[in-house]
Amino acid sequence: MAAAANAFRLSVASPKPAAAASSPDAFVRPETLSFCSSAGGARLRRSGGVACSASAAAGTARFGVRASATQVMDKSASEAGSKAPTTVEVDLGNRSYPIYIGSGLLDQPELLQRHVHGKRVLVVTNDTIAPIYLDKVVNALTKGNPNVSVDHVILPDGEKYKDMDTLMKVFDKAIESRLDRRCTFVALGGGVIGDMCGYAAASFLRGVNFIQIPTTVMAQVDSSVGGKTGINHRLGKNLIGAFYQPQCVLVDTDTLSTLPDRELASGLAEVIKYGLIRDAEFFEWQEKNMHALMARDPSALAYAIKRSCENKAEVVSLDEKESGLRATLNLGHTFGHAIETSFGYGQWLHGEAVAAGIVMAVDMSYRVGWIDKSIVTRVDNILKQAKLPTFPPETMTVEMFKSVMAVDKKVADGLLRLILLKGPLGNCVFTGDYDRKALDETLRAFSKS
Numbered sequence: 001m002a003a004a005a006n007a008f009r010l011s012v013a014s015p016k017p018a019a020a021a022s023s024p025d026a027f028v029r030p031e032t033l034s035f036c037s038s039a040g041g042a043r044l045r046r047s048g049g050v051a052c053s054a055s056a057a058a059g060t061a062r063f064g065v066r067a068s069a070t071q072v073m074d075k076s077a078s079e080a081g082s083k084a085p086t087t088v089e090v091d092l093g094n095r096s097y098p099i100y101i102g103s104g105l106l107d108q109p110e111l112l113q114r115h116v117h118g119k120r121v122l123v124v125t126n127d128t129i130a131p132i133y134l135d136k137v138v139n140a141l142t143k144g145n146p147n148v149s150v151d152h153v154i155l156p157d158g159e160k161y162k163d164m165d166t167l168m169k170v171f172d173k174a175i176e177s178r179l180d181r182r183c184t185f186v187a188l189g190g191g192v193i194g195d196m197c198g199y200a201a202a203s204f205l206r207g208v209n210f211i212q213i214p215t216t217v218m219a220q221v222d223s224s225v226g227g228k229t230g231i232n233h234r235l236g237k238n239l240i241g242a243f244y245q246p247q248c249v250l251v252d253t254d255t256l257s258t259l260p261d262r263e264l265a266s267g268l269a270e271v272i273k274y275g276l277i278r279d280a281e282f283f284e285w286q287e288k289n290m291h292a293l294m295a296r297d298p299s300a301l302a303y304a305i306k307r308s309c310e311n312k313a314e315v316v317s318l319d320e321k322e323s324g325l326r327a328t329l330n331l332g333h334t335f336g337h338a339i340e341t342s343f344g345y346g347q348w349l350h351g352e353a354v355a356a357g358i359v360m361a362v363d364m365s366y367r368v369g370w371i372d373k374s375i376v377t378r379v380d381n382i383l384k385q386a387k388l389p390t391f392p393p394e395t396m397t398v399e400m401f402k403s404v405m406a407v408d409k410k411v412a413d414g415l416l417r418l419i420l421l422k423g424p425l426g427n428c429v430f431t432g433d434y435d436r437k438a439l440d441e442t443l444r445a446f447s448k449s
Contacts, residue, residue: 138150215256
């Protein structure tokens, strides 16, 4: 990743004494965490003008990106065509793991087998993916490795099945198969499968190893990386779950050849998000290459996945359990989750809801005076290029938004904190210190009273 994108600036503005910023909850009312692209490196700035390095203020920051540095505009087709995978490391000390990215990786059994430590494997997949890729994955796990036996469980496909009843099917199969603590769960599918398999792995026998094999853009660029696992509740999305890291993530870009166009577009919402919150050069590249992404150009897709994973890996390495920085990855998600929950899980794809949510977050950022109109226009344009919605469903009301947002995971001490853009492109804040009238105005502008 380009040096300018690797660097960020962290500034904390607060009327409280500077010492309070060392507390894990220092960003709660009325403080603000600002995250900015900066070629000058990582800096922490407190109100009062005192500045120090991020490592001095909060412990040494280790950047978990070990892919070769590549300038945004220097991408070449050879990067996508190589059989050797690109590897991005998620740096979490003794729980670090690689993200393998490339074409034909399911035809390289050693990539998976090196991360299977016992003799038993359970592949968790769904009834859409199983007929296409299950046999291929079983072969990759067992080829030249006769001591490994593989069981599988096939779940129904869709966000509406991301619940406790469906999760129990994974436990049923694991227990019936008499799997032990040295077994490995393998998630084969999109974000729903990855989240559920990961949560099952975190819970079964109080924790077993698992591997992510994401087959959608959404999962490849976002949900498979970082260890967020869980299920939905009828009152809110992803309210039940755990942080639980995989042994590896294997992104075979060939699996995108069978992805429906709507799912492809949905995943691009998360790609766009990275550019908006922390990587302006990447956003500018997307503006020039969205047509290639929509046309499934292999080189463009491979680059977008790699750059997204580098961004995600860096953030997770610095803030694994979302005490501040990682929350910025949820730009548009507070509004988007409200849409998914209220409208019905699966009615809109996650990326579709997030796209509308991003538009709402950007609108609110403009209303509070933190960004100029040009960013609002650019966001609207790129989402339309990606064939993503820029408005919530017509049935959404202000009250529906507010009732779901009240139980959002980013609420702290009764205060709803939001991720908003602030300053030039590539800069954002995670804050509860905003004009409540602006939030009300945004909700009224995008939904019924």
